[in-house]
Amino acid sequence: MSENNRLRDVFDAIADPTRRRLIRLLAEAEEIPLHELTAQFPMGRTAVSKHLTILKEAGLVLDRKVGRETRFRLNAAPLREIQDWVAFYSKFWSTNMLRLKQLLEEEEE
Template sequence: MNASPQKHDVFQAIADPTRRSLLKLLVDQEMPVTVISGHYPMSRTAVSKHLRVLAEAGLVKERKVGRETRYRLDPEPLQELKRWLSYYERYWENKLSALQRFVEDDDSNPGIREQSP
């Protein structure tokens, strides 16, 4: 196999709120780290470290333009996250439906309430 293993997976990469914010920033356009770092109250080195984690997870792609490195979102690895979440979505829907039925039943019978002893 020629592909090198990823150091970070998608779940680790998006666990940090700064990295999630970076992904949002890169949704519509490619940007150099100097421009990206202007959006955050941290050093360019710190932003670069976050971008490195995202790149290792395959969520951002780097492209050299002269002496500048530009970053852009690669949403493909997010499909893994989407598949994982969609599996558990059915549990959320079941719980929300059960809660809705409970609330509606409770609202339709306001006189029937359990009294604690």
């Protein structure tokens, strides 16, 4: 699925803590079968599958069948949109940290 054909907004997809944890688990492994992912959560396979579907719709997760098993892997490319959005606002944090540093240095003198 190309970035232009995504069915779901990436920000919407990562809004849920369960989906953020799924992304983290997938980022730490090359590929994970559904039953191994399900074992990491206090919910059933159907609920985990629903979260994975949302991530797939946003282009964040890819899957493939191996026999009767479905394996999932992360496609991190759509996260660039989030990184770009956050990067724009980082200048405000940098400015505030610089002001704090100056204030602390003035108090020391």
